[in-house]
Amino acid sequence: MRRALLLLLAFVALPLAAAEPKPFVASYTADWKQLPFSGTAGRSLKKLDDGRWQLDFEAAMLVASLSEVSTFRVEKDTFLPQSYRFNRNGLGKGKQVELDFDWSQKQVIGNDRGEPVRLLLNRGLLDKSTYQLALQHDVATGKKSMSYQVVDGEDIETYDFRVLGEERVATQAGQVDAIKVERVRDPTQSARKTVLWFAKDWDYLLVRLHQIEKDGKEYQIMLKDGTVDGKKVVGAAQ
Numbered sequence: 001m002r003r004a005l006l007l008l009l010a011f012v013a014l015p016l017a018a019a020e021p022k023p024f025v026a027s028y029t030a031d032w033k034q035l036p037f038s039g040t041a042g043r044s045l046k047k048l049d050d051g052r053w054q055l056d057f058e059a060a061m062l063v064a065s066l067s068e069v070s071t072f073r074v075e076k077d078t079f080l081p082q083s084y085r086f087n088r089n090g091l092g093k094g095k096q097v098e099l100d101f102d103w104s105q106k107q108v109i110g111n112d113r114g115e116p117v118r119l120l121l122n123r124g125l126l127d128k129s130t131y132q133l134a135l136q137h138d139v140a141t142g143k144k145s146m147s148y149q150v151v152d153g154e155d156i157e158t159y160d161f162r163v164l165g166e167e168r169v170a171t172q173a174g175q176v177d178a179i180k181v182e183r184v185r186d187p188t189q190s191a192r193k194t195v196l197w198f199a200k201d202w203d204y205l206l207v208r209l210h211q212i213e214k215d216g217k218e219y220q221i222m223l224k225d226g227t228v229d230g231k232k233v234v235g236a237a238q
Contacts, residue, residue: 020074021045021053021133022203026226026233029172030061032219041221052082055129064090070129079134084110084127084151099127099151112153119156125149135161136204139179160184169197169208171223174235176200176207190214202228 023046030039039061047053048071057068066088073080086097099110101121108119119125126134131148138146145162164180178197185192191214198204205228209221226233 021047022229023047024203024205024226024228026205027224028221029224030059030219030221032061032217040224055133057129064088068129070127072130072133078123079126079130079137080123081125081127081130084129086128101125101127108151115154117151117154119151119154125151125156127151131159135181136198136206139163139181139198140204145184164195166200167197169199171207171235173223173225173233174237176202176223176233176235178207179204199223199233202226202233205233 023044025044026042028041028043030041032038039059041057041059043055043057045053045055052071052073055068055070055072057066059066066086068087069083069085071082073082080103081101083101084097084099086095088095095113097110097112099108099112099117101108103121106121108117108121108125110117126148128150131150134148135146143163146160148159150157150159160183161181162184164182167178167180168175169178176199178199181196181198183194183196193212195210196206197208199207205223205226207223209219211219213219223233
């Protein structure tokens with residue numbers, strides 16, 4: 001459940017031809033097939049008075065909770081992260097991450113679970129929320145394969161994705177036509193599998209996520225309801 005919820009962090013709706021996001025509110029159900037209970041998650045995106053965007057995420061289940069807040073700017077079709085905060089309780093050890101992106105000094109400064117983080121900041125480097133915004137934007141513009149440089153702990157990791165095609169997804173909000181995308185991993189390094197579906201008619205809002213862990217455990221996240229730019233997400237009748 002933890003990794004599946006983390007993957008949900010910061011998936012938002014984006015218009016077809018530009019990186020400028022649209023404000024949204026979305027709620028999801030999260031099911032872990034090995035446990036007899038499910039979790040819930042809520043996400044929202046809003047524009048701040050100073051021109052930055054703020055993405056909030058909260059998730060809760062019987063034994064754990066987590067929250068994440070990211071701020072970023074959009075400049076010339078590029079996402080520029082400004083700050084990243086993450087907090088998790090339960091599911092083993094707790095975790096806290098605080099990162100600030102200082103574009104004037106070209107540095108990422110902060111801490112990850114008490115360990116200091118200081119990295120060189122170049123245009124294109126993203127946090128664990130904003131890379132997903134870039135992914136949705138690239139899917140919306142028709143790209144078939146994508147690669148992102150992401151701050152992951154004290155390192156910079158490469159996250160690769162590819163488009164698998166189109167598929168209709170049955171959600172609680174109705175059936176939606178979606179683009180199916182998978183995370184590309186080296187099978188000799190990881191047996192984990194992640195597949196995501198983005199709604200074509202709702203600015204590529206995440207509507208479903210399915211993950212299989214290396215130990216075979218499965219997680220499913222599904223859209224419950226939401227609004228994009230003030231419009232309620234409504235799919236076709238099931």
